[in-house]
Amino acid sequence: MNFGFEHPWFLFLLLLVPVALLVLRVTLVDSPRAQLALSAATRCTIIVLLVFALGSLLRVSRSDRVTLMVLGDVSDSVGETAPAQISNFWAQVSAKRTAGAKIGLATFAGSNQPLVAPGNPAVLDRPITRPVPAAETAVERALMFAWQTMPPDTVKRAVILSDGNETVGDGLAAARRAAAHGLRLFTVPYQADVREEILLEDLLVPNEVKKGQSFTVSAVAHATVAGKATFTLYRDGFKIQEKEIDLKPGPNTLTFQENKAKEGLIKYELRVRSAADFFADNNVAAGLVSVAGEPRVLLIEGDERDARYLARALEAENIRVDVREGKGMPGGLEELAAYDAVILSDVPATDLNVRQMSLLRSYVEDLGGGFVMLGGEESFGLGGYYRTSIEEALPVRMRSEKRKDTPGLAMVLVVDKSGSMRGDKMEMAKEAAISAVELLSDRDYVGVVAFDGETYVVSELQSAANRSGIVQNIARIEAGGGTAMYPPMVRAHEMLHTVVAALKHCIVLTDGASQPGDFQGITASMAAEQITVSTVAVGQDIDSELLQSIARWGRGRYYHTADPRNIPQIFTKETMTASKSSLIEEPFVPQVLRDDQAVRGIDWKNAPFLFGYVLTSVKPTARVALVTERGDPFYVSWRFGLGKSAAFMSDAKSKWAADWVRWPGFGQFWAQVVRDVMRTTQHRGAETSITVKGDEGRIVIDTVDEAGNFLNGLKTAAQIVRPDLSLMTAELRQTAPGRYEATFPMQDIGSYLVKIRQSRTADDGSEEVINDYTRAVTVSYKPEYRHLALNENYLKELAGTTGGSYQPAVEDLFKVAAGEEVPVRQRLWPWLLGAALSLFVVDVALRRLDLAQYRVFNHEAQRYG
């Protein structure tokens, strides 16, 4: 035992003691000396006692007295018998507490209700009731409350009676903090209290859909007992579907199909009714769906007037269509990004430049856009798309295996190699010639003649099977010299004249005005032998009139391009057109090969005839949904990068689809095609987690590129739509390589739609969007009503983390281990004041009574007297 002072500075008043003794030296009091001495001693003692009281003398000892706080969970998730179980436990604790132990009682749900303050004795003088509302379980608050109210000079114990389903705060963290100050926590589970209950888990709906798109609404219903229940689905408060289902004990999955959502944020709510149910709060699950406006499609049609059939059909299916002619392809990605899908119908590659084709590819691959190419005489290979970016994006190759019944082609390429062709023009011309050679089948013949002032036979007319040799010869052509086009045309005629082939064709390419010659004569001779002649003019210094005339006389086509990069498309288009290998014009009815979103639900048996299609070959991973009666691919789709593309080999206008455009399935088919391929979201490798803890949501996004590298330095923002549809914006902060985090308040019940946008500044200063997608998180009801089973692990961990135990014997709650005693400071000042008062009466008596009559005092008195 030790002593100490709370206010030690008062001890300076002890100086009054010597002062009091000094007074005796000058005293005028004639009392006996012994009496005076006794009186002085008494008075000095009084002064000392009072000064010690002022200094607040403390007795410091160690105590093993326990204060036990009983904390009973009365939240809604615990059974009806919880108050009774708390009462019983309190009775046991009262009966078995050790002498000197203090006990207290409080119940808790979201907040605490003190019932008995820690004390000895402690009497529970009122019934335990459940608060209203009790839709939260806040173990952390209960622990903090217990820790606040326990007397500091006792060994602290708390026992929690609960089902362990914490919904607010972090009880474990609070327990650890309290344990660091010496609190030991015990946990006691409630006895099983099974009740009939059905609860709905989160409603699972897609985050984003397009207007008119079909999707699934599903939920899991947990039932404690088997029974019938009625589930009703509401869309924005209006009942849309109802089902009665026999539930089995445990989880039951329910699904509803929905396709009638209107534009905007649509709230779906599923409610369950059943006779065997206790809580009404958990009978609802809600979810938010962002229904984007009508899909927007860009339809590019070779002849704008032909677009009306398809445009009208799509608009009837709530798809907005912008129609442009062939040369109207957007020149920037931002313009393309405004569309959900792009349809290219019978537009030759020569109407597009190389950059436009690359943009379209990037639109599908990187922006996730949809792309459909329709057939026609200017489409696919016939349109010159062989070896273009567009071919890469499509699920089909332009070069098809030539069918045995198609006629053989003999073709001579007459290529200008004059000095003015140097550079890009020559290279592109060579590439074009090589592509043309590659496109031909083994049964075709090809020859190459180059010219400047002279004529050079680069490759004699020979079977295209010898491709590699021909290609090598073409690669050796070098530019230089003048331009004399007539002799090589004569040479081409000679070459074609000798060969036996059903189709004969000559392509002449030049970039300048030729020396004179009898162009009409040679062309007429060729035409007389069924040899067609097409001309290709490159650049500005050309004799376009002559070249157009040659094409007209030769019953071929005339092309002019200022950009040499377009030459390959012209050559391949010419080659395909001339060979007529990829065009089939015969009536047929498409056959469904495989079920697909695009062909589902259409009455194919009654589909009318189509009158032609383009032959292509399917890429390995493409999905063929429709074929022709000959088995050729007819409708093919695949996923390309983030987007999807499809190829439809016939057209959608009055040429091949003259009967189709009047068929009721026409609109349905095209709407389904567009919805299948169109962009749904922009999402590149970002893992998103939105967690809810208490009244706070936490967004964590990990962003990596396709090569598995982190994407750093992205500007990341989340636009959050609250349940009341108000908006809030949260900036996500980068916290680690590839990781972005933010928190936001989530106090309300309902759905939170989180639209995440990640972007960075491109080299040219523009904003490059990396990710733009939506996630939703729904709090359908308070978590209190979600967990109806005992969370034993939580209770064990809660107790274990403080050195307490799970399900302890009541006696163990009061056991104190060696070294657990706490220091106790007892203030002694009231006792010191009492003693001073008592002594004071003695002091007065010593003064008022004449003690000289007593011998001891008399002797002294005589001596002084």
Next chain:
Amino acid sequence: MTFAQPWALLGFALFAPVILLYLLKQRRRRVEVSTLMFWDQILRDEQTVTSLTRLRKLLSLLLQLLFITLLTLAAARPSFSGGWTGARRVVLLLDTSASMLVQEGGRTRFDIARQKALAVVRGLSLGDTMMLVAVGAEPDIVHPFTDSKKDLQEAIRKMEPTHGETGFRKAMELVRQLPADDRETHVYLVTDGAFDPVELVPPPKTRFAYVKVGERADNIGISAFSVRPLPSSPRDFQVHIELTNDTREDRRVPLELRINGRLTDAFEFELPAGQSIARTLRQFSGEGSEVEAVVDVSDAFALDNRAFAWLPPPRRIRTCLVTPDDLFLQQALATDDDVVLEVLRPEQYSPANTADFAVTIFSGWHPDETPPGNTIFIGSWPDDLGLKARGELEKPLFTEWEHDHPVNQHLALQNVGIEKAIAVEPDPGFQRLASSFGEPLVLLRETPERKTLVLTFGTATSDLPLRVAFPIMIANSIRHLAGEEAGERWSSPAIGSILTAAQCRERAVLGETHLDIRAIHTPGGERIALDQPAALVPVMRAGFYRGETPEGTNTLFAANPAGGRECRIRPSEELPLKSEAPIEMIRKGFRLGFEPWIVLALLGVLLTATEWVLFHRRVIE
């Protein structure tokens, strides 16, 4: 006025004996003298002074009674209602966040805050009780309500600032949750206010006071720092660093990167005034290393000039591959440094010799029965697995996959070519991780006993093994099945968190071995023994936390000083709380610092001393 110990008023009963003693007539003493001449004169004089004597006697009695009154009242411990002496419930919120380590004229802000907190304690009066709360990352009740100034002062003197952020929001929740009390609640915020104002709904009968600490405002520091292994190459790391310049001028700041204490790289950054910049530094290999970033600037807040990170050593997962010929998979597994691989041919397989492996992979072959443990089946599986084959899928595509599932982390599966897969009818327990137009391609079943992953296509019939996604998918799958989720060991526990012994041991893995950690050595030099299951390791200081093993010490994790907001050290000039309703402030004015009984007792001491002198000088009787 009320009395805490009213029974002490019985002390007034002592009036009776004292008055009685004064009423007693003192008997004259008999003394023999030689002459009466002088006594006659005295007796004549006495006739004239009798009334004065009576007055002295009465004064003496009154003083005695006053003394008894003072002490009796003191012992009864009176208290007074009213502003200047009314009992209060006081909550002292003392900021222990990192910004309290800012130097202010040779002392830290916390030193100043401590003195101000002690002054608040001295100002407590009778009936006042105070709760002391340390507001670091989490509010911590350092001392529950007490009227013992000594205990509170001792507790304050023992408090130390942490390296964490300020959690005044939760502290205010604690205030809001205080049980009802008749007394007024006074909340003192002893802080620099260098945090975003906290929203508050003022509780009833509660007043606030802002005890401001600190003046300095300029600081440059590291506001975020972390390292993270790359998903595609878990042995390589990237470093993310954010620097904040909270001064009024642009600054050029040198930064050093140290690994295991050695300088490995140096950088220089331009920091615009008042802004933060984030940078990702180069990748490097260095698992099992301590990484430290140091900003070479001289400012008032030295703590945030250093930051720490730990590159954990890889955990090894024992994996068995049973295959006749899957070289692609073998190669992918061999390149994963975290996998200890053993390859068995089908004829070598028996359930017993794969029992010790964390994961067993069957590719191109499967046993007749599903073995116990975690398994991956590629292309085929036993009949008892619960996956009924119902035909073939030709050229399926990965059209949808669960982006956020750990197995699919960082995967780009678009355009993966698959020649054919098996169309399956899965039992309800299977979760679809990836599908092709609704047809499952990757399935996972998790039960408490084991996890099973199934790929419905073989590696030989797909170009997946040629993609970057393949090794990532295999690595993710193995880690998920083995319960060793990739990636998160690099993260640091937040300052203010308290780790259990089990959590510390979880981090103590070297290769395949779990280290026998006996104690934790904190950056502050403290040793925390883990001999009790309930041992706790508070993470309060930035730096490296090391585990003590019988063989030596191993770094377990790093903790970083709270960055972000704590880097902005400018003190708030106003109470850092905001509310739609008016916040009542504690009124300034006289408050009796002492309890009334002390005043009464002090008067008693002075009275008794004075009375003693007066008596002996015969001023009173």
